[in-house]
Each structure stands twice: as C-alpha cells, then as structure tokens.
Amino acid sequence: MSDHNDQHNIEQRVTASFNAQGLMTTLGAQLVSVGDGEVHIALPFSIRLSQQHGYMHAGATTSIVDSACGYAALTKAPAGHEVVTVEFKINMLRPAIGERFLAIGRVQNAGKQLSICTGEVLAFKDGASKVIALMQATMMHVAP
Amino acid sequence: MSDHNDQHNIEQRVTASFNAQGLMTTLGAQLVSVGDGEVHIALPFSIRLSQQHGYMHAGATTSIVDSACGYAALTKAPAGHEVVTVEFKINMLRPAIGERFLAIGRVQNAGKQLSICTGEVLAFKDGASKVIALMQATMMHVAP
Amino acid sequence: MSDHNDQHNIEQRVTASFNAQGLMTTLGAQLVSVGDGEVHIALPFSIRLSQQHGYMHAGATTSIVDSACGYAALTKAPAGHEVVTVEFKINMLRPAIGERFLAIGRVQNAGKQLSICTGEVLAFKDGASKVIALMQATMMHVAP
Amino acid sequence: MSDHNDQHNIEQRVTASFNAQGLMTTLGAQLVSVGDGEVHIALPFSIRLSQQHGYMHAGATTSIVDSACGYAALTKAPAGHEVVTVEFKINMLRPAIGERFLAIGRVQNAGKQLSICTGEVLAFKDGASKVIALMQATMMHVAP
Numbered sequence: 091m092s093d094h095n096d097q098h099n100i101e102q103r104v105t106a107s108f109n110a111q112g113l114m115t116t117l118g119a120q121l122v123s124v125g126d127g128e129v130h131i132a133l134p135f136s137i138r139l140s141q142q143h144g145y146m147h148a149g150a151t152t153s154i155v156d157s158a159c160g161y162a163a164l165t166k167a168p169a170g171h172e173v174v175t176v177e178f179k180i181n182m183l184r185p186a187i188g189e190r191f192l193a194i195g196r197v198q199n200a201g202k203q204l205s206i207c208t209g210e211v212l213a214f215k216d217g218a219s220k221v222i223a224l225m226q227a228t229m230m231h232v233a234p
Numbered sequence: 235m236s237d238h239n240d241q242h243n244i245e246q247r248v249t250a251s252f253n254a255q256g257l258m259t260t261l262g263a264q265l266v267s268v269g270d271g272e273v274h275i276a277l278p279f280s281i282r283l284s285q286q287h288g289y290m291h292a293g294a295t296t297s298i299v300d301s302a303c304g305y306a307a308l309t310k311a312p313a314g315h316e317v318v319t320v321e322f323k324i325n326m327l328r329p330a331i332g333e334r335f336l337a338i339g340r341v342q343n344a345g346k347q348l349s350i351c352t353g354e355v356l357a358f359k360d361g362a363s364k365v366i367a368l369m370q371a372t373m374m375h376v377a378p
Numbered sequence: 379m380s381d382h383n384d385q386h387n388i389e390q391r392v393t394a395s396f397n398a399q400g401l402m403t404t405l406g407a408q409l410v411s412v413g414d415g416e417v418h419i420a421l422p423f424s425i426r427l428s429q430q431h432g433y434m435h436a437g438a439t440t441s442i443v444d445s446a447c448g449y450a451a452l453t454k455a456p457a458g459h460e461v462v463t464v465e466f467k468i469n470m471l472r473p474a475i476g477e478r479f480l481a482i483g484r485v486q487n488a489g490k491q492l493s494i495c496t497g498e499v500l501a502f503k504d505g506a507s508k509v510i511a512l513m514q515a516t517m518m519h520v521a522p
Numbered sequence: 523m524s525d526h527n528d529q530h531n532i533e534q535r536v537t538a539s540f541n542a543q544g545l546m547t548t549l550g551a552q553l554v555s556v557g558d559g560e561v562h563i564a565l566p567f568s569i570r571l572s573q574q575h576g577y578m579h580a581g582a583t584t585s586i587v588d589s590a591c592g593y594a595a596l597t598k599a600p601a602g603h604e605v606v607t608v609e610f611k612i613n614m615l616r617p618a619i620g621e622r623f624l625a626i627g628r629v630q631n632a633g634k635q636l637s638i639c640t641g642e643v644l645a646f647k648d649g650a651s652k653v654i655a656l657m658q659a660t661m662m663h664v665a666p
Contacts, residue, residue, distance in 0.1 A: 112284035113291035116260065140256035147257035148319050149300055153293025175292050176636065177660055179323035179467040179514055179611055181494045183487040198512060199471040203635065204608065204662070206469045206512065224486060224494065226467055226514045228609055228660060230636070320492065321516055323467055323611040323658060325638045327631040342656060343615040347491065348464065348518070350613045350656065368630060368638065370611055370658045372465055372516060374492070400572035401579035404548065428544035435545035436607050437585025444581055463580050467611035 100124065104161045111157065119154050121161075127197040129161040134190050146186035148223075151193065151211045155180070155225050158195030159207035163229035166200035171231040176204070178227035186222050188213030195227075205229045244268065248305045255301065263298050265305075271341040273305040278334050290330035290357075292367075295337065299324070299353040299369050302339030307349035307373035310341045315375040320348070322371035330366050332357030339371075349373045388412065392449045399445065407442050409449075415485035417449040422478050434474035434501075436511075439481065443468070443497040443513050446483030451493035451517035454485045459519040464492070466515035474510050476501030483515075493517045532556065536593045543589065551586050553593075559629035561593040566622050578618035580655075583625065583643045587612070587657050590627030591639035595661035598632035603663040608636070610659035618654050620645030627659075637661045 101124045108114055108121045114131075117139060122130040131154045133139075133146075141147040156175060164173045192212045199206045209225035245268045252258055252265045258275075261283060266274040275298045277283075283294040300319060308317045336356045343350045353369035389412045396402055396409045402419075405427060410418040419442045421427075427438040444463060452461045480500045487494045497513035533556045540546055540553045546563075549571060554562040563586045565571075565578075573579040588607060596605045624644045631638045641657035 107286040110284075110286040111291060112280070112282045113293055116282045117293075136256070138256045138260045140254075142251040142254040147255060147297065149257055149261075149293065149297025152296050152300070153291065156293055156296070174329075175326050177323065177325040177609070177638075179321065181321040181514060181516060182319050183494055184489075185318075199509070201472075206471055206609075208512070221487070224496070224514060226469060226512060228469060321465070321494075325658060325660060327638055328633075343653070345616075350465075350615055352656070365631070368640070368658060370613060370656060372613060395574040398572075398574040399579060400568070400570045401581055404570045405581075424544070426544045426548045428542075430539040430542040435543060435585065437545055437549075437581065437588055440584050440588070441579065441581025444584070462617075463614050465611065465613040467609065469609040470607050473606075 097126065100165050104129065104164060108161065113153060114157065117150055117153060124161065124165065127162055127166050129158045129195050131158045131193045132190060135188060146191060148182055148186065151186055151191055151223055152180055154191070155193035155195060155209040155211050155223065156227070158193040159209045159225060159227040160229055162195035162197050162207055163205035166197045166205055167231040170234045172234065173229050174232055176228040176230050178225050180223055180225040182223050184220065184222050186213060188215040190214045203231055205231065241270065244309050248273065248308060252305065257297060258301065261294055261297060268305065268309065271306055271310050273302045273309070273339045275302045275337045276334060279332060290335060292326055292330065295330055295335055295355045295367055296324055298335070299337035299339060299355050299367065300371065302337040303351035303353045303369060303371040304373055306339035306341050306351055310344035310349055311375040314378045316378065317373045318376055320372040320374050322369050324367055324369040326367050328364065328366050330357060332359040334358045347375055349375065385414065388453050392417065392452060396449065401441060402445065405438055405441060410480070412449065412453065415450055415454050417446045417453070417483045419446045419481045420478060423476060434479060436470055436474065439474055439479055439499045439511055440468055442479070443481035443483060443499050443511065444515070446481040447495035447497045447513060447515040448517055450483035450485050450495055454488035454493055455519040458522045460522065461517050462520055464516040464518050466513050468511055468513040470511050472508065472510050474501060476503040478502045491519055493519065529558065532597050536561065536596060540593065545585060546589065549582055549585060556593065556597065559594055559598050561590045561597070561627050563590045563625045564622060567620060578623060580614055580618065583618055583623055583655055584612055586623070587625035587627060587641040587643050587655065588659065590625040591641045591657060591659040592661055594627035594629050594639055595637035598629045598637055599663040602666045604666065605661045606664055608660040608662050610657050612655055612657045614655050616652065616654050618645060620647040622646045635663055637663070
C-alpha cells in the first residue's frame with residue numbers, strides 16, 4: 091500500500107469483490123470507505139432485516155462487520171491473494187436499534203498467512219451513535 | 235417441556251417469533267423442526283445470498299445458525315422469557331458450497347439466566363452432506 | 379467510582395481478591411494497577427511456565443488477561459457484586475517471547491448483569507514491547 | 523495414523539512435547555491418553571491453582587484444554603509439522619468445583635494448514651462428573 095497506485099488498485103479490487111457479493115446487495119449494504127487496513131460498510135435499517143421485535147437482526151449486522159473485517163484483511167494480504175474467514179466471535183452490546191448502521195473492520199496484526207482483525211458496529215439514531223457490537227476475527231490469505 | 239401441551243406451546247411460540255423475523259423471510263429460511271433444546275432451520279442456496287465467488291456468504295449461514303441456537307435456548311428458558319444473543323463464535327470449516335443448508339442449534343447447558351449452545355451448519359450437495367461451520371454461543375434469558 | 383473513597387475501596391477489594399487467587403501466586407503474577415474499568419497484571423517469564431519450545435505457554439498469558447478482564451469488570455459492577463467469567467475468546471498474534479508480560483483488561487460496555495471486556499497481552503523484550511494476544515470476554519455480575 | 527507404528531510414534535511425540543511444557547509440570551497436569559484426533563489431560567485440584575473462592579481458576583482449566591486441543595491437532599497434522607494455537611473461545615458452564623478435572627480435545631476438521639477442534643473439561647466430585655467448560659479452537663500446522 092506504499093503509493094497512490096497501490097491504494098487505488100486495492101480500492102478497485104475491494105469494490106469489485108463487494109459488488110460481486112449477492113448478500114450485500116440483498117441486505118442493501120454500501121461500501122463506504124477502503125483504507126489501509128480499515129474498511130467501512132454501511133447498512134440502512136429495513137424491516138426486511140429485522141428480528142422478532144423489529145430491531146435489526148444480529149445476522150445482518152454480523153454479515154456487514156464480517157465483510158468489513160475480511161476486506162480490511164485484503165488490503166494487507168500479499169498481492170493477488172484472496173481472503174477467507176477462518177472464524178470470528180461477536181458480542182452484541184445492546185439492541186440493534188437505529189436508522190442506519192456502520193460496520194468498521196480493522197486489521198490488528200497481518201501475518202503471512204493470517205490476519206487478525208477487530209470490528210465494531212455503530213448504530214445511528216436521532217443524530218447520535220452507539221457501539222452495538224464488537225467482533226474479533228481471524229482471516230486467512232489464500233494464494234491465487 | 236414435560237408434556238405434550240408444553241411442547242405444542244413452545245413450537246407455536248418459536249414459529250410465531252420466527253415468522254416475525256423479517257431477515258429469515260428475506261433470506262428464504264425455513265423453520266424445519268423445534269425439539270426440546272434443539273432447533274433446525276433450513277436455507278436453500280440463492281445467488282442473492284452469495285459471497286464474491288458465488289458460494290453462500292458466511293453472513294447468511296451465520297444468521298440461520300444464530301437463530302437456531304437462540305430458539306433452542308428459548309425452548310429451555312423459563313416460561314414467558316425472551317432470549318437474546320449475548321455473543322457467539324463461529325468457525326468456517328470449508329467453503330459453503332451446496333444446494334441447501336441446514337443449521338442445527340443445540341442447548342448444551344441451560345442455567346437460570348444464560349444458556350450455552352452449540353450449532354453446526356450442514357451443506358447438502360449431490361445427495362451428500364458436510365459440516366461447513368461450527369458455532370458456540372451464549373444466550374441470555376430476558377424476563378418479560 | 380465517583381470519588382476518592384470509592385476508588386480506594388475498589389482497589390482494596392481487587393487486591394484482596396487477587397491475593398486470594400492461588401493460581402496468580404503459583405504463576406508469579408503481580409497486580410500492577412487498578413483503574414476505573416481498566417486493570418493491569420504483570421507476569422515475569424519463567425521456564426516453569428513454558429510451552430514445549432521454551433516460550434511462555436498460552437495458558438499462562440491467558441490466565442493473567444482473564445483475571446485482568448474480570449477485575450476490570452469488578453470495578454464497574456454494582457456495589458457488593460462478584461464477577462465470574464462467562465466466556466472469552468483469545469487470539470495469539472505471535473509467539474510469547476519476552477522477559478516480562480503485561481495483561482491489560484478494559485471494560486468496553488458495563489450493563490446491569492454483564493460486562494463486555496477487551497484484553498491484550500504485551501511482551502517486553504530488550505526494551506521494546508509487542509502485542510502478543512487479544513481477548514474479547516463476557517463477565518457476569520453476581521449478586522452477593 | 524494408519525498403522526501401529528504411526529500411532530506409537532505420535533504418542534511418543536506428544537508425550538515428549540507434553541513433558542517439555544514447564545507449565546504442565548507446574549500445574550501438576552498429566553497426559554492421560556493420545557488417540558487419533560483425541561487427547562485427554564488430567565489435572566488434580568490444588569489450592570495452588572485456585573481462584574478467589576477456592577475453586578479451580580479458569581486459567582488452569584483453560585491451560586489443559588488448550589493443550590489437549592493442540593495435541594489432538596498434532597495427531598492429525600502432516601508428518602513432522604508442529605502445531606500452534608491460533609485462537610480459542612471457551613465458555614465456563616458452571617463453577618470449577620471438583621477433586622480432579624479432565625480436559626478432552628477433539629479434532630473436528632483437519633485441513634492442510636488448520637485444524638478446528640472442540641474441547642471440554644469435566645469436573646469429578648464424589649464419584650460423579652459434570653462438564654464445566656466448552657472450547658472451540660483453531661490450530662495451525664507449522665512446517666518444520
């Protein structure tokens with residue numbers, strides 16, 4: 091990621107991959123930003139994504155923060171490699187109530203084969219935001 | 235859960251709650267069975283739920299196994315209580331390739347406030363099945 | 379934790395509890411600091427705590443960061459409550475090589491019944507430090 | 523692991539590695555059995571390993587089940603490879619009260635680079651046993 095071209099290339103690559111994820115379209119998720127080791131994905135609330143009380147389903151917020159962590163890892167993976175999720179753990183801190191959600195994935199340590207990431211999901215409501223979920227994830231770099 | 239009526243009631247309650255989850259309808263998930271401490275949810279493959287290689291997205295399989303664990307916990311919670319996901323951890327064992335997926339949630343230990351569950355997701359392809367994901371989850375019982 | 383007395387009391391309580399943990403003495407761990415929602419525990423390297431290559435065993439570093447998270451939660455729990463570990467997840471980022479290790483536990487969200495914490499373990503070697511492990515933990519407040 | 527010699531070799535290798543772990547000796551842990559993909563490690567209770575209420579510290583039970591999972595993975599790793607813990611998650615189901623504890627690690631899926639394991643810890647008290655902890659772990663095979 092050492093120069094402008096690299097950053098441009100990785101943004102293009104993440105954007106193309108994100109657009110190829112049928113689930114992101116089905117959920118209505120939007121790729122917001124791609125930085126070096128940090129990716130943001132937004133998801134507007136929809137009753138189509140609710141759990142039984144009408145809040146956002148944990149599965150929907152988990153989906154976007156898993157993708158945010160995976161793409162954050164991709165920005166740190168060796169050139170040409172893909173990234174797959176080995177595993178993650180997520181804590182739900184409070185009910186997912188909001189008009190809009192933002193998932194942030196960050197690489198904490200990038201090794202040759204694995205990247206360890208942390209993620210969080212923010213809920214925006216009435217102009218304020220709260221962290222509603224925390225993730226810790228292991229991503230594997232897969233040679234082409 | 236000690237007699238026929240109880241089992242009937244809990245099935246009705248899980249079914250009503252499942253049907254109120256907008257995300258399950260959006261994904262196309264189906265509630266398959268509700269047993270005492272064990273719930274099965276099926277999900278046919280759809281390109282609308284894919285990741286970038288055309289396989290099922292981890293977020294979709296995670297959503298159904300989270301719900302399966304939550305409803306399994308509900309069958310063991312004190313009468314009238316709700317269940318919310320405190321946290322879970324999931325390992326993806328292999329690519330989620332299949333025509334149909336089945337999530338199984340099982341209560342391993344039901345306490346007064348918390349139930350600890352394990353979950354697995356099976357992929358069915360060409361008449362054979364493989365375990366593609368393993369979950370370990372903590373559910374909280376919430377008084378009405 | 380709103381005034382000097384409260385902070386003094388919680389320090390005394392954490393110190394007394396720490397000193398009652400036989401394992402901390404057996405490992406040679408030291409309680410370094412008790413802040414509001416943040417606790418530090420140190421552990422000098424000893425070959426008595428090694429894994430098979432002579433590095434610190436993951437079980438030893440996990441023990442101190444579990445205790446650091448638990449005591450961090452205790453500083454946020456309702457007065458008189460105890461704290462027990464519901465579960466945690468820990469990633470080992472690199473080999474635990476160092477002369478001394480420091481576990482930091484931090485409360486990220488304190489609810490009525492549960493506190494969600496993150497933890498990290500630093501290894502100190504030749505005057506430099508590296509993060510060798512990351513934890514995400516769920517602690518339960520238990521009424522007396 | 524297809525014949526008697528292989529099984530004998532892996533037992534010798536696990537035993538030698540276990541004996542080289544200073545922490546296992548310090549805790550008083552004993553290697554009980556080494557099967558194909560399943561390893562048992564026992565730990566008698568000692569007040570030297572206690573938490574503040576006099577029960578076994580979660581760090582001690584976690585240490586033996588982490589080792590049991592790691593050695594289970596070693597029995598499935600390519601010849602000559604080592605195994606390191608990438609991460610694990612553990613739920614404490616009930617207080618660790620007992621005269622003796624048994625950790626069982628089992629490989630659920632062995633890939634080329636990673637093995638996914640589950641573990642449990644049993645507490646034995648007055649002739650009966652209870653599961654007190656459940657683990658789900660990711661182990662990496664490291665080429666020599």
